[in-house]
Amino acid sequence: MLRKSFFTSLFLVLLVSAGLAFTGAQKGEEAFSKLMDGNKRFTSDTLSRKNVGEARRKELTKGQQPYAIVVTCSDSRVSPEIMFDEGLGQLFVIRVAGNVLDPVSLGSVEYAAEHLHSPLLILLGHDHCGAVTAALDTKSKPEGNIVAIVRKIMPAVKKATLKGGTKDDILNNAVRENVSLTQNYMLRKSPVLKHLIDTGELKVVTGVYHLDSGAVEILSAPKAAPESKHAH
Numbered sequence: 706m707l708r709k710s711f712f713t714s715l716f717l718v719l720l721v722s723a724g725l726a727f728t729g730a731q732k733g734e735e736a737f738s739k740l741m742d743g744n745k746r747f748t749s750d751t752l753s754r755k756n757v758g759e760a761r762r763k764e765l766t767k768g769q770q771p772y773a774i775v776v777t778c779s780d781s782r783v784s785p786e787i788m789f790d791e792g793l794g795q796l797f798v799i800r801v802a803g804n805v806l807d808p809v810s811l812g813s814v815e816y817a818a819e820h821l822h823s824p825l826l827i828l829l830g831h832d833h834c835g836a837v838t839a840a841l842d843t844k845s846k847p848e849g850n851i852v853a854i855v856r857k858i859m860p861a862v863k864k865a866t867l868k869g870g871t872k873d874d875i876l877n878n879a880v881r882e883n884v885s886l887t888q889n890y891m892l893r894k895s896p897v898l899k900h901l902i903d904t905g906e907l908k909v910v911t912g913v914y915h916l917d918s919g920a921v922e923i924l925s926a927p928k929a930a931p932e933s934k935h936a937h
């Protein structure tokens with residue numbers, strides 16, 4: 706009898722922890738679907754009415770619960786709230802030229818994931834990126850603090866150059882390599898985020914935003930997410 710109740714308790718504990726991991730993963734996938742649905746509305750010119758009015762602003766003075774963290778480029782053509790058709794308090798955005806991360810910006814990501822419990826992080830590069838182009842241009846001599854950005858992108862540029870192809874191919878590949886470089890930097894430098902990812906509390910997705918179509922092409926997505934539907 707005692708043995709039976711021990712196994713019953715063990716079973717319940719396992720069930721609860723599996724349930725929690727499932728809930729975390731489910732939240733990440735739901736957030737991902739929500740984000741991509743917003744991008745679909747944007748690309749099909751069927752934008753929703755934004756929740757940005759007085760009532761929403763007042764509600765947000767009590768706190769924020771953004772469902773996704775977006776790390777992307779500062780480029781004026783790459784605006785997360787617009788491309789994902791979102792209002793106030795929905796996205797926690799970190800923008801820096803070339804979508805590179807450093808300890809300060811990584812701290813911002815950690816804040817949103819750990820303290821605001823955002824279940825999804827998207828690392829987003831974009832085509833025609835000026836920062837990646839500057840890193841590719843061997844003749845240009847970046848000045849001032851731009852050097853720090855270019856230096857971060859250089860390993861991606863080297864990889865893409867080795868792969869070869871036309872000038873456009875190399876730029877496009879460098880943009881993609883740069884996103885995975887940012888992802889690797891994050892995993893290496895943030896035990897906090899790595900833990901949240903390992904426990905299923907944070908899903909990480911990478912992608913490239915296309916200036917002409919407005920579509921977000923997903924490079925890697927959570928399992929069972931409808932990635933092929935949105936990729937092009």
Ligand SMILES: [Zn+2]
Pocket residue numbers: 778779780802803804831833834835836837
């Ligand atoms: Zn850019």
